[in-house]
Amino acid sequence: MKKIFLSIGLFAIFLFIGIISVSIIGGKREVTIVNPLSGNLPNEITVGDSSFKVELATTLETRTRGLSNRAALPQNNGMLFAFNKPGTYGFWMKDMKFPLDIIWIADRKVAGFEKNVQPAGNNPKNTYFPPTPVTEVLEINAGLVDSLGIKAGDVVKLGYKD
Numbered sequence: 001m002k003k004i005f006l007s008i009g010l011f012a013i014f015l016f017i018g019i020i021s022v023s024i025i026g027g028k029r030e031v032t033i034v035n036p037l038s039g040n041l042p043n044e045i046t047v048g049d050s051s052f053k054v055e056l057a058t059t060l061e062t063r064t065r066g067l068s069n070r071a072a073l074p075q076n077n078g079m080l081f082a083f084n085k086p087g088t089y090g091f092w093m094k095d096m097k098f099p100l101d102i103i104w105i106a107d108r109k110v111a112g113f114e115k116n117v118q119p120a121g122n123n124p125k126n127t128y129f130p131p132t133p134v135t136e137v138l139e140i141n142a143g144l145v146d147s148l149g150i151k152a153g154d155v156v157k158l159g160y161k162d
Contacts, residue, residue: 117142
């Protein structure tokens with residue numbers, strides 16, 4: 001009888017570990033923006049008439065870190081946060097060293113933005129949320145939304161370069 005309970009207990013433990021492993025592995029594969037022909041991830045995004053070279057933030061780790069602890073972001077560069085499903089994802093400026101413009105993207109169009117969001121040290125008090133559920137968020141240098149004339153409704157195109 002003890003062997004049966006021991007076997008059932010070991011089976012339950014291995015099943016639990018398997019479920020946790022699949023959940024952890026699955027959490028790192030949360031990329032929905034994939035070129036169906038090449039399988040490459042986008043490294044460029046065009047918003048209206050303006051193009052940006054982008055780094056991708058597609059895992060929990062890269063999304064949490066974002067652009068924190070960097071001295072600057074090169075001109076015409078950005079960070080693109082990609083999500084599996086539409087949501088009102090919150091963004092903060094923890095450990096940032098420079099201000100940003102945040103562009104909320106839904107259905108391949110600009111859904112809105114936060115302009116000139118200031119660094120907040122290691123204890124941010126503000127979290128910024130999109131006006132509607134989004135699937136992507138683009139962070140660029142502060143002031144570019146205004147200087148480039150980016151507006152809500154602008155079409156967003158993802159570029160794929162090998």
